[in-house]
Amino acid sequence: xxxxxxxxxxxxxxxxxxxxxxxxxxxxxxxxxxxxxxxxxxxxxxxxxxxxxxxxxxxxxxxxxxxxxxxxxxxxxxxxxxxxxxxxxxxxxx
Numbered sequence: 721x722x723x724x725x726x727x728x729x730x731x732x733x734x735x736x737x738x739x740x741x742x743x744x745x746x747x748x749x750x751x752x753x754x755x756x757x758x759x760x761x762x763x764x765x766x767x768x769x770x771x772x773x774x775x776x777x778x779x780x781x782x783x784x785x786x787x788x789x790x791x792x793x794x795x796x797x798x799x800x801x802x803x804x805x806x807x808x809x810x811x812x813x814x
Contacts, residue, residue: 724787726805731767731768731799732798737795740794742760745786752782752783
């Protein structure tokens, strides 16, 4: 399995961002080949973190691309700063 993690700082409205992600982005993630799971986390203090898990690296990479497009098209005013993006192979899970 592979995961992609994106950390957003300076989030202006966590509740609205969560609503838009749940209604618009989660359905996109479910369509990506190899989808396993997706999480959108409010870490507080204007920080939100997303984690996408896929069976293979291609799915994780596609999720990063789709996230970039979705934020640009739907969340730019709520997530004004570019995210820190990390991805890699999942070595342990439960």
